[in-house]
Amino acid sequence: MGVTVFIGGTVVVEASRDGRTTTSDAVAFSSGRVVALGREASALAESAEAEVVDLDGGTLIPGLGEGHAHPVLGGLEAAGPRVREASDLAGIIAAVAEWKRDNPEAEWIVGASYDATFAPGGRFDARWLDEVTGDTPTVLRAWDYHTAWANSAALAAGGITAATPDPELGRIVRREDGSPLGTLQEAAANDFLAGVAPPFALDARVAAIESATREYAAQGTTWVQDAWVDPADLETYRVAAATGRLHTRVNLALRADPAGWRDQVAEFTAVRDEIRGLGRERLSAETVKFFVDGVIENHTAALTAPYADRPDDRGLPNWTPEELSAAAISFAAAGFQLHLHAIGDAANRLALDALEAVRAQDAPDEVRRGRSGAADRAHVIAHVAMLAPGDAERFARLGAIANFEPYWAQCDAVMRELTIPHIGHDREGWQYLIASVLDGGATVSFGSDWPVTTKDWRPAFSTAVLRRSHLDSDAPAWLPHERITAGAALAAYTTGIARQALAPDRGALAVGMAADAAWLSADPLRVDPASIPEIEVLGTWLAGERIHPLPPAGLGR
Template sequence: MFSVTNTNTVRALWRVRDHTQRSGGRSELALTHFHNGTIWRGASSGTADSLLVRDGTIVAIGSAEVDRHLNSSSFEHSPADSSESVDLDGGFLMPSFGDGHAHPIFGGLEAEGPQVRACASVTEIVTEVRRFAEANPEVEWITGASYDGSLVEGGLFDSRWLDDAAADRPVVLRAWDYHTVWCNSRALEIAGITAGTPEPELGEIPRRGDGSPLGTLREWGAVDLVDAVRPPLDEAMRLRALERAADYYLERGVTWVQDAWVEPADVETYLAASDQGRLKVRFNLALYADPRHFAEQLPAMVEARRRVEVRGDPLLSARTVKFFADGVVENETGSLLEPYCSSLHNHGLRVWEGETLAEAVRAVDAAGFQVHIHAIGDAAVRQALDAIESAMTCNGPRDRRPVIAHAQLVDADDLSRFAELGVIANMQPLWAQLDDLMTVLTLPRLGEERAGHQYRMRTILERGGRLSFGSDWPCTSGTPVEGLAIGTSRQTDAGEPAGGWTPEEIVDIDRALDCYSTAVAHQAFADHSPAVWGEIRPGASADLIRFDHDPRDVTPQELAKMAVRTTYLGGVAVHSST
């Protein structure tokens, strides 16, 4: 059975705390005692056998401390207080997961269109689009996500295939990477994309032999041509998507999410959700910086942050700015130091030319934002590190916690710079496996030797750097245990290859759990938040998850299938399954 507690319960709890603190009085408080199981405090903090939570805040750890606290004359407890004893029954309690890089609105919206994610062939995709079109004749634009780009050689999909499903209306489907879309002929026609359309800045229009557009569009410059003529999504739909995403995360034990691509319309959706009490997990917004419009964006970013902050919603912050330094390897837009195997001159896409990234990062940093840079290829990672170093030099010391997301390929000379500069490497452990995406699209483009240096998770940790985990959902699964299973084995679901792919980069389970919990909390400035979370220590918010079994005692394949029994946010059970 699956259930999500109304998040108004959490909000009511915080209102009680706030009133009590301001009035100097006391009120009915919630008291929860966890016992009879393993309480995992983190890779470096060990375990405990008992935990006491009062009013959503951890107050004592370990049976001796819990007993001393309960029996202390200074501990006031009245019959009006609600008490709960949670018997873990030999299970496992730990800090809740955080997702250090994701796209929750995108993820929630996937349920609104044709369901193409599970399709295993072009024929299946076309059939599903046709079914959706026939079932929804009133829908003006058919939009959906996200198809498997490895189903067709080179990831190049033809508009005419979608014409067979719906020729009378525009169809736009996003690929798994969310950097690529596949359109039918009607969508191309409305967008004015023809044989005479020049190659856009920061994008690519693959073409047939006669120069006509094939139907696949790569990166923002090309995708924007279609987005510019699509009607905006209904706000009610966007709010449904955000709630759907929150439920998805709570079921998986995630209570904080870094939305890593937030545009102005998304800000409005989050503010509306906050005003209506519809946020269910903690969200931090990373406002998207576009090199084509950055000069006018920065004042708007500062204003967006102000509008979020004045609400004082403990579930919402906007302290981050997101940059793309490059694209992705799968469509040869990841920026590389050495060219792709397919061409002696193709080094991929550099989104910010010259010193423009460093200049923009310095400006954002000076405005007090956290920097979050998408960098896939080794050239992009180096450019991102250089930009962050430039901001540190120009703007002086402060607690920045800059993030480089993905860091798929890092040159040997740059590996130690993560620790030297205090840069958090936010990686997606689920990607470190020999699945179809890797074998069909990535390996042929990088070559065997270079491909063997991807996702250097353990190396960055051992060189003193900080590593946090994220999912990039919905590009890939947002289920942390699935990522943990890959990160601790470098094997596919089938257990291949024996011993793991690039086994020298395997992360042990304790450190991996840290990377998906406490390390993400550090990325989130959780120690600076009104309610400290991400740790099991006195004074921290009881953001916790419960498993029936210890995830450290199972095989990777078993770990991938483990279900979260209960998710707690501020001491309130916001998800439970039995």
């Protein structure tokens, strides 16, 4: 095999969680691995067979990871009305009207995702959509993907009336007379979208994941955690993998059903074994996803004390403590990594308690060992939006990974208009305690939750360091004691992700490691953090193969 040598810039060999970094001035790849650094790598550039990449003063970093996203959902947003681009309620309505005009034969309008701050309390009325959709059933997801907005025709198609009870784990928002307003939350929204609204065709779903992974490759991301996979999604990934349309690695997190998880243990084991048997290096299914609760913005996140603006409401937990622990123990014993969505402080405590129960089982190494062969099958709590005092320190004790979405660690419109009013200023300081979890000795990984917010790691990286938007230089840092260094932020996207990905051979560019890398126009560890979003990604390599920009003939195998 040939050798690719990178010279003429800075090579970040590794970033550690304490912010320290190791660098070199050259690195060489061969057969998908790092084979040399420094002078030894530079010497290999003299070979006639070597491909030499001049970094031109830029920086080569380990390939970045995406610790929590929904790439199929994100890719499908382009198939419906362009409501994401709307700047107000009128803009959403106009986008839906335009789509209907352009697609007059469509039997349904299905789209995503709208900004829930555009209506008081996030309560959207079916009649607002009726004005432009008429009798065409229409349903839109909110950007939190825990809420949906349906018009009257869609409500009728789903049989939702004043007499319809709320589902066990969801809410139908109602008018004062008890009639459905048009806003559906949690299971009410998810069940409607799964069982009433028509699904997107397979070719559209495959195109969505291809588009999403191309975009990830273009930003230097080489591994993605799809954090919500239902049975209907599996064929999408099988086809994408078989036809060469995955442009990054993707690990699937199969969603555990609180009502049927016992049957899923064997079902998911069969799925995992089937995916392993495909032999597609870019696709795996090593993880099980638990929705422990909902989100603060629609009052479904589980809190230990009532919401500030709803004194009788502590949220909507999806699991009892006993069932969550039992399910966690069973899936972990089957060799799965656990990935627990937890937003509210009560949900995070439940998740930590479940992982403590798993740890107490002391499963033997041969059960823990998975595809990577590593005994460290680290479990993940995702979002970690609120932590009550004392819980930040538990992550390290349990060996758990805290997967934060750092772009959320700012006082933006959502925080000001929905989150803080719901939880109260006395608990504002319990949010996104990234530095506290790191200081406790735990592993932190970063993600985006795209399409909830941007998948671009650059503004999120900047936010983790600044605790404010890079676009607002006059804004004070929000909870400034929770800022982290640029080195720690890079570690969360590289070495932290490698541990989450069950891939001890990734996340660094040391000799012997996988040759995953991103070529940047500037060093994110040295520039002004506010300018990190301006850094260009000039190239991306996955196991030594350049995946961005693609060669003219497309991606080879």
